[in-house]
Amino acid sequence: MTDAPRPVRLRIAPSPTGDPHVGTAYIALFDLGVARRNGGRFILRIEDTDQGRYVENSERNIFDSLRWIGLEWDEGPDVGGPYGPYRQSERLPRYREFAETLVEQGKAYRCWCSPERLKRVREEMQARKEPPKYDRFCYGKSEAERRALGECTERPVVRMLIPDEGVTAFEDLIRGRIEFENKLIDDQVLLKGDGFPTYHLAVVVDDHEMRISHVTRGEEWISSTPKHVLLYEWIGWELPKFAHFPLLRNENRSKVSKRKNPWATLPWFRDNGYLPEALLNFLALLGWSMPDGREVFSFEEFVREVDLERISTSGPIFDLNKLDWLNGHYIRQMPLDELAERIRPFLERAGLAAEDPPLASALPLVHERLKRLAEGPELLGFLYQPVGEYDPKLLVPKGLDAGTTRALLDASIARANEAPSFGHAELEAAFRELATERGVKTGQLFMTLRVACTYGTVSPPLFETMEVLGREGVVTRLEVALARVPSE
Numbered sequence: 001m002t003d004a005p006r007p008v009r010l011r012i013a014p015s016p017t018g019d020p021h022v023g024t025a026y027i028a029l030f031d032l033g034v035a036r037r038n039g040g041r042f043i044l045r046i047e048d049t050d051q052g053r054y055v056e057n058s059e060r061n062i063f064d065s066l067r068w069i070g071l072e073w074d075e076g077p078d079v080g081g082p083y084g085p086y087r088q089s090e091r092l093p094r095y096r097e098f099a100e101t102l103v104e105q106g107k108a109y110r111c112w113c114s115p116e117r118l119k120r121v122r123e124e125m126q127a128r129k130e131p132p133k134y135d136r137f138c139y140g141k142s143e144a145e146r147r148a149l150g151e152c153t154e155r156p157v158v159r160m161l162i163p164d165e166g167v168t169a170f171e172d173l174i175r176g177r178i179e180f181e182n183k184l185i186d187d188q189v190l191l192k193g194d195g196f197p198t199y200h201l202a203v204v205v206d207d208h209e210m211r212i213s214h215v216t217r218g219e220e221w222i223s224s225t226p227k228h229v230l231l232y233e234w235i236g237w238e239l240p241k242f243a244h245f246p247l248l249r250n251e252n253r254s255k256v257s258k259r260k261n262p263w264a265t266l267p268w269f270r271d272n273g274y275l276p277e278a279l280l281n282f283l284a285l286l287g288w289s290m291p292d293g294r295e296v297f298s299f300e301e302f303v304r305e306v307d308l309e310r311i312s313t314s315g316p317i318f319d320l321n322k323l324d325w326l327n328g329h330y331i332r333q334m335p336l337d338e339l340a341e342r343i344r345p346f347l348e349r350a351g352l353a354a355e356d357p358p359l360a361s362a363l364p365l366v367h368e369r370l371k372r373l374a375e376g377p378e379l380l381g382f383l384y385q386p387v388g389e390y391d392p393k394l395l396v397p398k399g400l401d402a403g404t405t406r407a408l409l410d411a412s413i414a415r416a417n418e419a420p421s422f423g424h425a426e427l428e429a430a431f432r433e434l435a436t437e438r439g440v441k442t443g444q445l446f447m448t449l450r451v452a453c454t455y456g457t458v459s460p461p462l463f464e465t466m467e468v469l470g471r472e473g474v475v476t477r478l479e480v481a482l483a484r485v486p487s488e
Helices: 022-037 058-069 092-104 115-127 143-147 199-209 219-235 266-271 276-284 299-305 320-333 336-349 359-365 373-384 402-418 424-438 442-454 462-484
Strands: 009-012 041-044 108-113 152-160 167-172 176-181 189-191 214-218 241-245
Touching: 009 022, 009 214, 022 041, 022 058, 022 214, 022 241, 022 266, 022 276, 022 299, 058 266, 058 276, 092 108, 092 152, 092 189, 092 199, 092 219, 108 115, 108 143, 143 152, 152 219, 167 219, 167 241, 176 219, 189 199, 199 219, 214 219, 219 241, 276 299, 276 320, 336 359, 336 373, 359 373, 359 462, 373 462, 402 424, 402 442, 402 462, 424 442, 424 462, 442 462
Parallel strands: 009 041, 214 241
Antiparallel strands: 108 152, 152 189, 167 176
């Protein structure tokens, strides 16, 4: 009789030290996908034991950002669950209990060494070209014996006692078998002098007690994993499956970081008008691909195909140009009424009341050019500014003088008022006829109309724009322009 398969449970465990990194969403996407594909659970845990780096409101930003992008968790600090609490700061007694158990079993020991001594010893090891690690100066000594030797702290830490011989190995779903020689592994601190655990103790205790089946994280944690494997073995717990994701890279192969890349946080993508569904699609393409090579797919389609073992080990390039292309594709597939509601907050933030003309009727003017919602004020702003700012000299096209331009504008006002229909095709025909009558090039007349109506020399299609503005809007702008034409 075989054991029942282990329930699939994956977690994302960010620290509240600032706005969440886009890499958090990258791994969380695969966590959620694997959980959904296997009928499992996705858990959010807050790892807040590093009190020195804690940033107020960061936890709320994590909640809001992950929910904005569509990565909803089944268990977590704000929704509860059967294996809480889901904040590490609320679990401190559990970590201390396990640290004491390891000391009693001889798997760990107390260390009183001061930071100054630890720094000096490491520098000496580095000078001898030895792997810098703790020299076990405190191992086997009582507190009194150790204090008699000086260079002590008031409160000791608890360190692992790593075996001197042998190897510690684990299977990685992405990278295969990984081995470490024990003699090269440092005696990791498990419990700090302030009673708070380090990541290494807390993550093992939490993952076990929360029944985590797959531990997913960035490749920078590979060297820490043998320490975690030893802790699992010492306590007698079943190992989870490990998957270490490649780090997201810039085009120069450097690591994407919040310090160097202003766009590396999730709120940046929200504030700059990326659609969450497009960003999820893009993240899924980083180091992974659909079996059939498709680049555009929904989250539901991703769930049907996701497999951690198919993630590449090479660091994927975070190409913002490709994200812009993908975001533009999603924008063009969106119904105009929905797009209007998504883009409206960006216009309102710019002080534009997108009411007349109706936003949905204006969007076709820029639909093909729009890559991000945040471009809305720049591309559409002129529609909602009855009197715009522009250089009046732009009204006078090359080859014409101010007097001729004033006459053209005056005739254009009459032609707009008299037009039986205000459709773009009829408007274009009427103004082409006007250019012929006045003996000017259509490009000259059209440039004057463009500046007058859109406040710039580059705009969406001119006559479609005039149709959206309507007769009253066009006439008002032409009258303003007529008054602004500069003197000779």
